[in-house]
Amino acid sequence: MRDQLRDLILPSKWEKGAGSRGNSRHLEIKETRIKYTGPGSADKDAASVRADLHVPPSLPLYYFEVEVVSKGREGYIGLGFCTADVNMDRLPGWEPQSYGYHGDDGNAFRSDGKGRKYGPQFETGDFVGACLNRADKTISYYKNGIDLGVAFHNVQEERLYPCIGMQTHDEEVIANFGQGHDGLRFRASVDAMRREAAQRMERSIKRVALPNQGRVGSLMGELIFGFMVHHAYWETAAAVARDMLAGTVHVQPKDIQEVKLRKTITDDVVAGNVAEAIQLADTLAPGMLAANPSLTFRLHLQTFFELVRARDDMGAISFGTDILKRAVKSRDDQELLMDALSLMGYTDATKAPCGQMMGQQARDDLARDIMSAIRSHTGRQQYSPLEKAYVQLIGVLRALEERGSPHLGLLGYMDLDNLLN
Missing domain, CATH: 2.60.120.920 (SPRY domain)
Incomplete structure (x- = not known):
């Protein structure tokens, strides 16, 4: 030091x-x-x-x-x-x-x-x-x-x-x-x-040859359009398509519908409506749950938690016996099941040693993971190209910082607007 x-x-x-x-x-x-x-x-x-x-x-x-x-x-x-x-x-x-x-x-x-x-x-x-x-x-x-x-x-x-x-x-x-x-x-x-x-x-830097044109027009315009579509900023995406890409691309109704379905699935999981989320996931990405047995088990496990949360003991026992046990596919699943069943012994399941499984964070994490699986199954990227470029830039800057590169000290003297044009 x-x-x-x-x-x-x-x-x-x-x-x-x-x-x-x-x-x-x-x-x-x-x-x-x-x-x-x-x-x-x-x-x-x-x-x-x-x-x-x-x-x-x-x-x-x-x-x-x-x-x-x-x-x-x-x-x-x-x-x-x-x-x-x-x-x-x-x-x-x-x-x-x-x-x-x-x-x-x-x-x-x-x-x-x-x-x-x-x-x-x-x-x-x-x-x-x-x-x-x-x-x-x-x-x-x-x-x-x-x-x-x-x-x-x-x-x-x-x-x-x-x-x-x-x-x-x-x-x-x-x-x-x-x-x-x-x-x-x-x-x-x-x-x-x-x-x-x-x-x-x-x-x-400017001597490094980069493509000025994307597939349909301005490369920067395409990156921004892709970002807006990816995050469902439809009105802004339409304005970018019109003003930066001369109307060569359009916001597709099927994209809007797909994003709406994904959001509904996320909202259902976060709200505890797991059965509805599973049904919509099968509609949007047929075969995705069958291809992800561990995720399917977690969704069923969340259904069990919701029954425990509602104090429906008979429903929870029936569900655990008829569906949850049959959904176990791995040792990790078995350990999760044993932890979940132990919640039945507590008047307030949230006070149990594994009570965090009943928390809102568990719902949020499950919603995030099912979205990731749907994107992967349907061939959608987890991040837009613009976000990937940003992550790569941050990685480069961190690597330069770790190496003590002297070039970083000149960034404050550079005209970044001119560099991007």
């Missing part, structure tokens, strides 16, 4: 990493301020430092910025990201799993000492920022608020720390990890970075 909480906290200051073999003595560190005080005569004198915490892996975009208080003698200042086990006696980008943009030559370095031309040099008074984009797996840099473009692609390391390195005397910077220093804000707009990243994700 402590590690999980730590992953949610942002870096706030510099601290000497464990990877230094001695050159850290050349650095004077005061929270977010760092100054090089060593000899600075060669590469062997370089010293780096990293932030106190790594960037949270689930954060879609992280930006930090440094003010170059002094470029010192040569301006050998490198800014970037590294893992926890990098050799800190080297400038960022010179060691495996480290990335750096250097102020003396404007070169970008990734995991070795061979840099490539990237951006301008930076001087005393400049503000230089580094952006780690987890969604795009890139690192970009900014100088005085101006985007210098992507420096590194395919950045895969899970835990990266902001880092900075120096090499010549009197080089000094002050960092802004997001809280601001001396009341200053970032020179670059982090909100703009997030919006641009969200727009790139939108474009990527």
